[in-house]
Amino acid sequence: MSLNLTGVGLTHANGQVALREIDLRVQPGERIAIIGPSGAGKTSLLRLLATSLQPSAGQLELFGQQPWQLGAQQRQQLRGRVGLIHQAPPLPPRQRVVTAVLAGKLGQWSLARSLLSLLHPVDIQGASSALGRLDLADKLFERCDQLSGGQLQRVGIARVLYQAPELILADEPVSAMDPLLAGHTLSVLNQEASARKITLLASLHAVELALAHFPRIIGVREGRIVFDLPPEAISPAELEALYANEQLQSLEAVAPAPPVCVQIPRC
Numbered sequence: 001m002s003l004n005l006t007g008v009g010l011t012h013a014n015g016q017v018a019l020r021e022i023d024l025r026v027q028p029g030e031r032i033a034i035i036g037p038s039g040a041g042k043t044s045l046l047r048l049l050a051t052s053l054q055p056s057a058g059q060l061e062l063f064g065q066q067p068w069q070l071g072a073q074q075r076q077q078l079r080g081r082v083g084l085i086h087q088a089p090p091l092p093p094r095q096r097v098v099t100a101v102l103a104g105k106l107g108q109w110s111l112a113r114s115l116l117s118l119l120h121p122v123d124i125q126g127a128s129s130a131l132g133r134l135d136l137a138d139k140l141f142e143r144c145d146q147l148s149g150g151q152l153q154r155v156g157i158a159r160v161l162y163q164a165p166e167l168i169l170a171d172e173p174v175s176a177m178d179p180l181l182a183g184h185t186l187s188v189l190n191q192e193a194s195a196r197k198i199t200l201l202a203s204l205h206a207v208e209l210a211l212a213h214f215p216r217i218i219g220v221r222e223g224r225i226v227f228d229l230p231p232e233a234i235s236p237a238e239l240e241a242l243y244a245n246e247q248l249q250s251l252e253a254v255a256p257a258p259p260v261c262v263q264i265p266r267c
Contacts, residue, residue, distance in 0.1 A: 010223075032216045082167045088152075098140050104159040172205060
C-alpha cells in the first residue's frame, strides 16, 4: 500500500485544528483529486503526506513505513521518493530554467554531480524533454524571473517529471493558468502517473477540472473527509454542501462597511 492514514489529526502550534480523524487508504498508481473550500485542510493534508508536518494524532504509513518512527536520515531518503509540486514553486529568480528542472534529481545525485550541475547543466537533453511535454522547451535557458506565473508553475511540474518520483503531491498546480492550459497540464500529469504507475494526489480549487481529469475525488471540509467517490457518483447536492457559504463569506470580505449614522445636535 502506498499511503495509509488511520485516525490522523493535525493541530498547529497556535492551537488551530487543521485535520480531524482522517482515515485514508491509497493504492499504488491511484490518481486522486482533493477538493474543498478555502481553509478546508487540503494543503495541510498534502504537507502531512509529504512528511513536512508531523501528525498530532493517529498513524501515517508511507511506502510501508512510518516516517516519524525513522531517523532523520532515513526520513530524508523517504522524502526523496516523493515529488512536490507547489502552487508557487520556490524557484530562485535569477536561476535558469534548465537548472531549476535538473534540481529535481538533486536528492538522487552525488554531492559532486549536484554542484557541477549548478555550474554547468549535466543533462540538458533530459531537462529539455521534460519542458517539451509542457510546451516550454523554448524557455530552457531563460531566467525564472522572466517567466509568467503559469510558466513558473509548469517549470515546477517539469522538475517533478524529471525527478521521476514514486509519489506526486501537487498543491493547486494549475491555479495561475487559463482553463485550456490547465486542462492540458493536468492531462500531462495524469499521463505520466498512468504510464509509470505512480501515485498522484492533487488539490484543486477548480471542481470541473478535478471531475474531468481524476477517477477518484476526495471532498474535504473543516479538516474532515466528507466524501470519497468517483466523479460520476458525486451529486450536485454534495458539491453544494461541500462549498456551502464559501461564496457568501468571500462576498462579505469585500463588501463595504455599512454607513455610520451620525446624529448632529441641533443648534
